Amino acid sequence: MSLAVTRRPLGLAASVVLLVAALLVTGLTPASAQPASGGARIDLQVLVVTDGSREVEAFHDALDTTGVPVQVVDLADPARPRIDAAFLADRVDGRPRARFQGVVLPGPGPKELAAAELAALHAYERRFDVRQISALAAGGAAAGTAEPEFRGALDGLTGRIGADALRAEFGYARGPVPFEDPSTHPDSWAEAARPLPGVRPLVTVDAPGAPRGLTVAGVRSDRGREELVLTVGYGSDSSQFQVLAPGMIRWLTRGIHLGLERAWFAVHIDDVLLPNARWVPEANCTAGSDCPPEVGPRPLIRMTADDVAFAVDWQRRHDFRMDLAYNGSGSVAAAPGAADPLTEALVAGKGEFGWINHTWSHLYLGCVRDFSVTPWQCDEVPLFGWTRHVNERTIADEIRLNIDFARRHGLPIDEAELVTGEHGGLAKPPRMPEDNPNLADALDETGILTLASDASSEPEQRMVGGANTVPRHPINLDFNTATEVETVDQYNFISTSLADGGDGTCEADGSCIRPADPVTGFRDVVVPAEADLALRHVLANDPRPHYVHQPQLTEDRTIYPILERVLGAYRALFTEDRPLLVPTMTATRDVLNGRAAFARAVGEGRVDAYVVDGVVTVSTDGHVDVPLTAPPGTRLEGAPGDFGDDYGTVRSGWFPVDGGRTLTLPTTGPTADPTTSEEQR
Structure with missing residues (x-):
């Protein structure tokens, strides 16, 4: 089923050359790289451990919107499951099973998570080559940085995605990362610092009064596990998160996951x-x-x-x-x-x-x-x-x-x-x-x-x-x-308080703004406000x-x-x-319908998807149209050519499943025995 139909195509996706050798040095691997599963089954779902903070919830929202199945553990819930080896992995059909392909935590060491639980997570990530995102951390050793040389809001500034990342999962981006939050208060608070050895910078920023090129997001390696750590605040509709989210999800899942993302603007x-x-x-x-x-x-x-x-x-x-x-x-x-x-x-x-x-x-x-x-x-x-x-x-x-x-x-x-x-x-x-x-x-x-x-x-x-x-x-x-003067006058009337000359309806939800200047307000206030809101919708899939x-x-x-x-x-x-x-x-209707139907099927337990040694298997109870993102060169059983459509340097699309289908990935990473203990490694 094809849901992304347009009346007129708006450009062709350009090919991207992945510089594999350079990426292996930096630890930012191309999307086609596979975990070292060695016969293990890796389920295509993400574990989201949340404390309710807006940063980890931003990832939860982005995964949901993309269509990636998640299991949520709420740290505030006294009845939550204990995160231990049995919760994270088991055996199915005689082979080890990793129940999650990626892990999202509020930070490197959430205080609500027991030390034994964090140790179990780290051991699991090493055993199955599963990656972790720590949604927000203070600068310092836990984040993989030296002591911060800048603490403050970055709103209005622009960071930069590193060259290595642009050659890998972030190849869809040009590099700039604007720090903007649709809030009346600065919320892009950051602790920017120099990365410690073994940490690959993902996003750097030139902050005022500080050395150039300090890191606010990086990938740290810790004895065989990889963790992406951010030290800048954001919400689901912050521009910095919306630019980075597709690449961070690809990094977390190694470019293979259920669901897909697009940028739409009709x-x-x-x-x-x-x-x-x-x-x-x-x-x-x-x-x-x-x-x-x-x-x-x-x-x-x-x-x-x-x-x-x-x-x-x-x-x-x-x-x-x-x-x-x-x-x-x-x-x-x-x-x-x-x-x-x-x-x-x-x-x-x-x-x-x-x-x-x-x-x-x-x-x-x-x-x-x-x-x-x-x-x-x-x-x-x-x-x-x-x-x-x-x-x-x-x-x-x-x-x-x-x-x-x-x-x-x-x-x-x-x-x-x-x-x-x-x-x-x-x-x-x-x-x-x-x-x-x-x-x-x-x-x-x-x-x-x-x-x-x-x-x-x-x-x-x-x-x-x-x-x-x-x-x-x-x-x-x-x-x-129809004129700028009429537009600003009406904009002021419906958007300002009674005291400022408006109709006051905005007072009910606290959304009132200061009156825009009658002469310059259209270009200075109306255009940025309306365009930036529309752009947030575009970037939110x-x-x-x-x-x-x-x-x-x-x-x-x-x-x-x-x-x-x-x-x-x-x-x-x-x-x-x-x-x-x-x-x-009609295409929009079908996209929304398809997403809703797939989410229902996942919620009802009708979809089971996993990877074993470079082969993706999707099993369903009855007919389900399934969205999938995968590397170029992925082949769908029973279908000619490469799977999906080119979008954002990966391939993605919908395919029907009645009981079960498989896809063969183009390459696999080096194999390892997932039953080997950390100590043996």
Whole structure:
């Protein structure tokens, strides 16, 4: 099963030459190197020992998102299992079995872990060549460094991945590691120091007032075991962690693990062909909607043919594709009985964009709304108090009329995809506590299988009739702003406290910001905030699309600086081996479905995967589609060519398993007898 389908490929993965001899000297081995199993079975799961700190939980999150099975031992749980030799290893079918291919600890020696447990872990790691990550340590001997020569926050600085690491598991990266945390307080606290002999620096930093090139992450060798130690703080959405996480997971698992990772970035432009009402800065309202009568009308916002030409040129220059969610009625209303220049321009350039049905007229498909009150409420049937909902026939007509428009103009839509106006029809408490009961039947009647939802209120997938939802991340540029001045004014209004002139809604969750400058605030505040949030989604292996509206493609064209910042930042951090992927809505649906189904199968104990002497065996109870990451040259039983797709200097992909399948890895490391004791070695 292939889940990472895009409408247009965005670059070819370049080949990477692994300099094996140099890596063996440094101890940073290529992803294809195998543990010295010597006939032992190494189960493909990771042991995560957590104390609840954000650093070890960041690894837990990254492993889960990638799809790597984990067993968690919570050090705060008095009923937790004791970590001893019997917990870590046993024998299966007459051969030694290592139950974990990697170990993640909060630090080199967590205080909650008994000395005997830590000794058992170290003996296990030596016996089976299993690697360990220590999520955070103070600088010093335990971390493999001299006494720190810098203690302080690194936020705003940039570190560097070492050349040896870039030739191994971190070959997908260009080298820079920005230290940024999406927090109001500096959280990238570090203790940077010179590495001790036997420690290979992974990330170095030039900290203020300290010698250049001090280490904040390194790999230490300890009598036959390898441990990656970090001495800088981070969370799961810290930029330093997001850049390093794929490589650290590959290092931990030696590049062979269940699950896979990608960088996704789809952007939907809603309301294409419609005119949009305009925000009125001096009144903090939308003309013709919630403004008082004395405000009067304001010009509507609608793209032009020039905006289409600009979008086509911009996409070509930036090697990126936007998806246009269109409303056909806007074309008819703009030029009754005549040709609409905007429609003509879009149809002429239809192959440059993705296209999504956004319903014919953008009618709200939830309840029938009563606008006689502000904010609006759902209308009710008199006396009975029942909510009045848009009926099934109206919903189906809105879908079909827009499909007919696409057919007439040759727009290349997937007729099974749909974005409803305002995500209408789906529940959105408090005013819409439940879905429109007529929605599911209308979707089934019209063949809709993929339905957009709003990730800010409904981040997870669910079924609506026979359709799967695809949650979309909003970019905080609203439907009623087309200029930088309008954007900053509305941004300030919805994001600041009452005392600062905002509507105060941010006070409920403490998310209020200081007002942005009306003149410079768009470039200085809005663009960095929105672009950096979107980039965090991209780096978190999150395929959910982002969305804005057609006013952001006209007048001041406010979406482009945000997209340019995301694309520029991503491409400055990662090589062409790890291209940004632009999935269709259906591809996103399949990715999310596949992940959820695989996670359920693992949680139900239906998947068993392990390596023995360079052969991966995956056994399942019934049919399971399995994601796997492996070195180039891996061959799947019964399939031609190399397994998977090139991505990030490894190969990865999905394959069906009905009972059991094997994969042969390209190389194996030197063999050793895993039953040999540490003392005998």
